[in-house]
Amino acid sequence: MSVDEVLVMPDLRGHFGKFGGRFVPEALMAALDELDDAFRKAMVDPSFLAQLHDLQVNYTGRPSPITHAKRFSELAGGATVLLKREDLNHTGSHKINNVLGQGLLTLRMGKTRVIAETGAGQHGVATATVSALLGLECVVYMGEEDTKRQALNVARMKLLGATVIPVTSGSKTLKDAINEAMRDWVANVEDTHYMLGTVAGPAPFPEMVRDFHRIIGDESREQMLERFGRLPDVVAACVGGGSNAIGIFTAFIPDSEVRLLGLEAGGDGVETGRHASTIVGGAVGVLHGARSYIMQDDDGQTIESHSISAGLDYPSVGPEHAYLADIGRAEYRSVTDVQAMNAFKLLCETEGIIPAIETAHALAGALEIGKELGKDAIILVNCSGRGDKDVETAAKWFDMNP
Amino acid sequence: MSLLHEVFARTKSENRAALIAYLPAGYPTADGAVECIEAMVAGGVDIVEIGFPYSDPVMDGPTIQEAVNISLVGGTKSATVINTVKRVSQMGVPTLVMSYWNPIERYGLESFATDFHAAGGAGVITPDLTPEEADDWIAATDHHDVERVFLVALSSSDERISKVASVTTGFVYAGAVMGVTGARASLSDAIEGLVAKVRRYTDLPVAVGLGVSTPEQAHEIAQYADGVIVGSAFVTAIANGGPPAAKALAQALSQGLAR
Numbered sequence: 077m078s079v080d081e082v083l084v085m086p087d088l089r090g091h092f093g094k095f096g097g098r099f100v101p102e103a104l105m106a107a108l109d110e111l112d113d114a115f116r117k118a119m120v121d122p123s124f125l126a127q128l129h130d131l132q133v134n135y136t137g138r139p140s141p142i143t144h145a146k147r148f149s150e151l152a153g154g155a156t157v158l159l160k161r162e163d164l165n166h167t168g169s170h171k172i173n174n175v176l177g178q179g180l181l182t183l184r185m186g187k188t189r190v191i192a193e194t195g196a197g198q199h200g201v202a203t204a205t206v207s208a209l210l211g212l213e214c215v216v217y218m219g220e221e222d223t224k225r226q227a228l229n230v231a232r233m234k235l236l237g238a239t240v241i242p243v244t245s246g247s248k249t250l251k252d253a254i255n256e257a258m259r260d261w262v263a264n265v266e267d268t269h270y271m272l273g274t275v276a277g278p279a280p281f282p283e284m285v286r287d288f289h290r291i292i293g294d295e296s297r298e299q300m301l302e303r304f305g306r307l308p309d310v311v312a313a314c315v316g317g318g319s320n321a322i323g324i325f326t327a328f329i330p331d332s333e334v335r336l337l338g339l340e341a342g343g344d345g346v347e348t349g350r351h352a353s354t355i356v357g358g359a360v361g362v363l364h365g366a367r368s369y370i371m372q373d374d375d376g377q378t379i380e381s382h383s384i385s386a387g388l389d390y391p392s393v394g395p396e397h398a399y400l401a402d403i404g405r406a407e408y409r410s411v412t413d414v415q416a417m418n419a420f421k422l423l424c425e426t427e428g429i430i431p432a433i434e435t436a437h438a439l440a441g442a443l444e445i446g447k448e449l450g451k452d453a454i455i456l457v458n459c460s461g462r463g464d465k466d467v468e469t470a471a472k473w474f475d476m477n478p
Numbered sequence: 479m480s481l482l483h484e485v486f487a488r489t490k491s492e493n494r495a496a497l498i499a500y501l502p503a504g505y506p507t508a509d510g511a512v513e514c515i516e517a518m519v520a521g522g523v524d525i526v527e528i529g530f531p532y533s534d535p536v537m538d539g540p541t542i543q544e545a546v547n548i549s550l551v552g553g554t555k556s557a558t559v560i561n562t563v564k565r566v567s568q569m570g571v572p573t574l575v576m577s578y579w580n581p582i583e584r585y586g587l588e589s590f591a592t593d594f595h596a597a598g599g600a601g602v603i604t605p606d607l608t609p610e611e612a613d614d615w616i617a618a619t620d621h622h623d624v625e626r627v628f629l630v631a632l633s634s635s636d637e638r639i640s641k642v643a644s645v646t647t648g649f650v651y652a653g654a655v656m657g658v659t660g661a662r663a664s665l666s667d668a669i670e671g672l673v674a675k676v677r678r679y680t681d682l683p684v685a686v687g688l689g690v691s692t693p694e695q696a697h698e699i700a701q702y703a704d705g706v707i708v709g710s711a712f713v714t715a716i717a718n719g720g721p722p723a724a725k726a727l728a729q730a731l732s733q734g735l736a737r
């Protein structure tokens with residue numbers, strides 16, 4: 077597989093190799109075609125691109141800086157650990173990049189209502205934010221379990237004027253929130269856009285969400301060359317659905333000497349079955365409209381995922397990651413709850429940065445690969461979000477409550 | 479002619495629509511589902527759709543979600559579904575399976591088509607398999623003599639209707655509402671137009687389902703469609719009154735099928 081072939085993915089029907097595609101009710105096909113059309117036209121329309129750029133700079137606060145995590149680096153075998161600070165974006169994570177793009181598309185399609193699923197609440201907050209900004213009605217579906225562990229973000233969404241609907245079916249987490257959002261979309265597709273929050277789902281979502289996030293890697297690549305005069309040896313990111321990871325990977329895919337490392341949520345450990353590592357521990361299947369690696373039993377029933385991180389607690393993964401794993405361009409590893417929380421605390425104490433627990437999985441990966449590569453290596457980590465929402469969970473984990 | 483097409487030919491000659499009933503395998507139990515279907519057939523159901531219970535039924539409303547959940551918690555497996563097909567097709571009615579795509583893909587397309595055919599099954603309805611993704615399925619079903627049913631929706635363009643019709647072999651399933659399964663007080667006026675459009679692209683029977691629950695609705699649909707599909711209403715009847723209630727509903731719906 078040549079790099080050129082990778083770069084033209086997906087094909088016209090949204091396939092990344094054998095992954096991706098569209099497995100949806102016929103009732104949604106017209107809406108997906110409409111979205112696909114609006115997306116392609118917008119991406120070559122200078123006025124759309126100018127509008128998006130203006131928001132990225134003057135609303136989100138882009139470009140986000142790269143921070144040299146000097147004291148943290150000492151713990152990573154002396155390798156240089158750099159943090160791409162998506163946590164400094166308005167709303168506190170990378171998720172804003174995608175919703176600004178999809179928000180503007182919603183206006184262009186003449187739709188007045190948006191729905192979204194959220195796990196950690198970061199995508200829900202971002203969607204509620206852009207809805208307030210653009211004057212759209214906003215409904216967010218969130219697993220009941222997640223409304224509890226991310227209560228701060230529920231309050232934020234409500235303050236921003238969104239309606240938050242707790243989902244009580246199935247595992248009461250992200251997967252079930254997506255099911256409920258899809259049910260809403262089928263019934264209300266006329267006036268409603270489904271603002272999917274990651275690079276999963278039916279085409280064109282994986283490609284579109286990637287293209288709205290690729291600014292992370294585009295900026296990083298330039299910043300690396302400008303400030304460090306070279307590319308990193310490793311680019312690391314956590315992978316739930318995979319949007320922050322694809323966002324930082326994409327610009328580096330042609331640089332075959334740069335290792336791309338995705339860190340999946342290992343929960344109690346892949347060997348226990350209680351995890352969310354779909355590439356490391358799953359099998360090929362179809363969930364939520366696309367073929368990818370999913371967690372399933374022998375009968376094709378989805379197995380509930382487990383992770384301390386609500387944003388990574390998802391039993392599928394974006395099809396482009398499945399493809400990058402298959403062709404060997406990216407490497408995926410699993411990080412347990414314990415490893416992630418250890419890295420979480422280390423970053424707090426060495427750098428004065430409280431990361432999201434999702435991000436902590438990438439940091440744990442950096443500690444590990446830093447030790448493997450030694451002090452000459454440069455590891456660029458996507459610091460995908462800040463940890464305010466996780467303070468309660470962390471305080472409990474570290475037994476810090478009074 | 480296949481048994482499925484024989485039944486449509488017969489109901490047509492009787493100047494009525496066919497009654498097509500849906501029930502998930504394993505609901506309320508594996509044996510209970512077969513008993514209920516027996517009662518439904520005795521009450522006048524012409525064609526049976528057996529649901530393949532799935533953990534993530536994104537096209538189903540609360541009634542079928544709940545039934546499927548009861549079935550899965552009760553231990554329903556792929557083998558339960560095939561065995562249910564076997565027992566129901568022995569009743570002499572054309573028996574279809576309605577399944578989300580992943581359970582079939584996991585089973586293996588060739589294996590599923592083989593085992594389904596061996597069990598006496600007539601056809602498979604695949605609501606989240608688009609024609610664009612169906613090449614391997616078309617090959618497997620052709621090879622094993624299994625009918626394919628795809629869906630059209632109120633939002634489908636002419637181009638899509640023609641594409642769906644071209645890969646369908648059993649009957650075209652026209653969704654009566656934009657939304658998930660579940661009884662509705664009123665159906666869209668546009669459904670008659672959709673059925674008429676489908677007929678421009680195929681001579682196959684067209685059946686209408688999603689949201690249909692009353693004899694009045696069945697009667698209205700029977701005036702222009704070849705089949706009336708009812709699901710959630712049977713689930714609710716069974717929850718409230720078991721096989722006798724299912725039989726009574728089938729009888730009531732049958733009254734509405736005449737043209």
Ligand SMILES: Cc1ncc(COP(=O)(O)O)c(C=O)c1O
Pocket residue numbers: 169170195196197198199273274275314315316317318319320321386387388432434435460461462
């Ligand atoms: C801060 C942060 N990082 C990562 C993720 C995981 O999503 P993705 O894999 O799409 O980047 C989330 C999801 O909520 C998040 O909030």
